[in-house]
Amino acid sequence: MDDIAKEEVAVAAHRAELDQQKGPDRKGLLLLLIVCAVVLGAAITAGIRSRLVSASELTTSTHEAAIQSVRVIHPTPGSGTEELTLPGNAEAYIDTPIYARTSGYIKKWYTDIGTRVRRGQLLAVIETPELDQQLQQAEADLKTSQANRQIAQITATRWEKMLAKNAVSAQQTDQARSTLLASQATVAANEANVRRLQQLVSFERVTSPFDGVITVRNIDIGDLVAAGANTPPQEMFHLAQIRTLRVFVAVPEAYAGDIKNGMRVRVTLDAQPDLLISGTVVRNANAINQNSRTLNVEVDVDNRGGQLMPGAYVTVHFGFPGANNSVTIPASTLLFRKEGLRVALVYNNHVVLTPITVGRDYGDSIEVIQGLTPQDSLVQDPSDSLANGAQVQVASPASAAAAKSGVAQ
Numbered sequence: 001m002d003d004i005a006k007e008e009v010a011v012a013a014h015r016a017e018l019d020q021q022k023g024p025d026r027k028g029l030l031l032l033l034i035v036c037a038v039v040l041g042a043a044i045t046a047g048i049r050s051r052l053v054s055a056s057e058l059t060t061s062t063h064e065a066a067i068q069s070v071r072v073i074h075p076t077p078g079s080g081t082e083e084l085t086l087p088g089n090a091e092a093y094i095d096t097p098i099y100a101r102t103s104g105y106i107k108k109w110y111t112d113i114g115t116r117v118r119r120g121q122l123l124a125v126i127e128t129p130e131l132d133q134q135l136q137q138a139e140a141d142l143k144t145s146q147a148n149r150q151i152a153q154i155t156a157t158r159w160e161k162m163l164a165k166n167a168v169s170a171q172q173t174d175q176a177r178s179t180l181l182a183s184q185a186t187v188a189a190n191e192a193n194v195r196r197l198q199q200l201v202s203f204e205r206v207t208s209p210f211d212g213v214i215t216v217r218n219i220d221i222g223d224l225v226a227a228g229a230n231t232p233p234q235e236m237f238h239l240a241q242i243r244t245l246r247v248f249v250a251v252p253e254a255y256a257g258d259i260k261n262g263m264r265v266r267v268t269l270d271a272q273p274d275l276l277i278s279g280t281v282v283r284n285a286n287a288i289n290q291n292s293r294t295l296n297v298e299v300d301v302d303n304r305g306g307q308l309m310p311g312a313y314v315t316v317h318f319g320f321p322g323a324n325n326s327v328t329i330p331a332s333t334l335l336f337r338k339e340g341l342r343v344a345l346v347y348n349n350h351v352v353l354t355p356i357t358v359g360r361d362y363g364d365s366i367e368v369i370q371g372l373t374p375q376d377s378l379v380q381d382p383s384d385s386l387a388n389g390a391q392v393q394v395a396s397p398a399s400a401a402a403a404k405s406g407v408a409q
Contacts, residue, residue, distance in 0.1 A: 068386070069393045072346055072377040073333070078326035078367065082360070084318040088249040088267070088299065092240035092310040094210060099233045100225035101203035104128035111237070112217055117208040123237055124206040126225060131204075135197040142190035149183035156180040203227075212241040215310070240310050245303045247279060249316050250294035254360060258320045259284055259297055266317040267301055269308070277301055277308065279316070326359060326369045332381050334366065343372070344379035344386055346394060351379070353388040 109124040111117055159176040162168040216238030219225065225234055247267060251259055259281060267277040278301075285296040299316060301308060308314065335342040335353065342353045356371035372378070377394070379386070 067391050067393050068383075069395045070344075070346065070382070071380045071395050073330070073380050075327035075329045075368065075372050075374050075376060075378060077374045078328060082320045082367075084251075084255055084320060086249050086251060086316050086318070088247045088314045088316045090301070090308050090310060090312040090314050091246045091248065092212075092242050093244040093246055093300075094212065094239075094241035095310065096209070096239055097216075097235040098123070098206065098209075098237040098239055100126060100206070100227045100236055102126060102128055102131060102200045103226045103228065103231075104131065104204065104224075106219050106221050106223045106225065108221060109217070109219055111214050113214055115214045117212060117214060117239070119208055119210050121208045122205055123208055123214075124219065126204045126206065128201065128204055131197065131200055135194070135201055138190065138194045138197050142187065142194050145183065145186040145190045149180070149187045152176070152180040152183040206236060208239060210239070210241055211243065212239045214238070215240050242303055242306070242308075242310060245301045245308050245310065247299040247301055247314060247316060249297045249299060250289070250292060251284075251297050251318075253288050253293045253295065255318070255320070256288065256295040259295060259318075263318075265299055265319070267299070267308075268315045268317065269312065270315070272307075275307060325373075326367055327372050327374055328362075328365050328367055329372065329378060330380070331364055331366050333378050335382055335384075335386070344382045346377040346379060346392060349391055349393065351386055351388060351390045351392055353386075 104126040105128075107125040107127040111121075111123050117123065156173075156176040156179070159168055159173040163170060163173045214237055216235070218234070219236045225236065261281055261283060263281045265279045265281060267279045269275055269277075279299040281297060282300045283298050288295055329343070333343055335344060337353070340355055341358065343356055345352045345354050354371055356368045359367035359369040361367075379392075
């Protein structure tokens with residue numbers, strides 16, 4: 001029993017010794033657990049706080065994103081005068097072909113293209129031997145008829161004197177008178193025939209009908225030219241009067257009411273942009289072309305200096321008085337709504353859809369004669385969903401330029 005008791009005492013002592021050795025380890029483990037719990041709690045708290053901040057920032061950014069960012073511009077004030085630039089075609093004031101009036105062969109020509117001629121100047125000579133023979137025959141027939149008329153006159157006079165003495169019958173006297181009248185008619189017919197042939201012979205000399213320049217020559221020596229109703233016309237020369245040129249311009253219907261006869265215009269050439277030529281509106285068609293919806297206008301240009309050539313493409317600048325208090329805006333700022341034409345203005349970061357009255361349409365820009373002032377802030381490229389009273393954010397010029405550059409890239 002003593003041995004058992006001793007062993008139990010020894011085991012108890014050994015356990016006590018082991019408990020004393022494990023005591024510090026348990027305290028350290030407990031301390032470690034406490035530290036871990038504190039760190040975990042701090043991490044959880046930080047995560048919750050971060051989520052709350054992110055949620056708040058998301059709410060703020062979502063609210064800001066809901067406000068549309070727009071770019072604004074200001075209308076351009078209208079000038080005192082407005083210029084309308086249109087293309088035009090320059091034509092000779094008189095432009096005519098010259099044909100042969102008699103048939104024959106070209107004996108000689110005296111002018112070529114580019115030659116400036118005066119009225120009545122000889123251009124060419126046509127050789128007509130058959131016509132010359134016809135004229136000689138007609139002149140001979142005229143002399144024969146004149147001789148017959150003379151003898152008929154003598155006979156009729158003699159018979160009238162004899163009738164007065166009752167030496168001849170009245171019937172014979174009347175026949176003599178009739179013979180005289182017939183011979184007089186024959187002389188008149190032969191004279192007319194001679195004049196006709198003389199006129200045709202005069203057409204052997206082709207002359208200029210007016211002052212101008214030869215633009216076309218279609219003949220050469222020895223060429224056969226024909227004239228007559230049953231003969232196709234053959235153009236010998238083409239003559240143009242270029243001292244004054246006509247410039248025809250198609251003016252859009254919107255400006256037709258502003259065109260007045262006598263108004264001064266400027267004419268320019270693409271080949272010589274520094275050359276300014278003055279012109280005058282002399283007439284217009286007074287009717288709108290239904291196909292092109294334009295008014296045909298004629299502008300006369302003094303071309304004594306020879307700056308313009310017939311057939312040239314020119315640009316005509318019309319000047320019109322501008323409307324009072326008018327402004328110009330880009331066409332991209334317009335909004336087409338069922339209520340009518342509108343533009344979006346920005347007041348205190350809110351949109352105001354404003355009706356406007358449009359004047360002239362320049363294509364990429366529009367004249368506004370009522371509804372806007374140069375101080376208004378106009379939304380550029382507004383979206384179709386933009387509503388009246390909507391809150392917007394005006395983009396700074398730098399950000400707008402950067403956004404435009406990014407889109408261009």
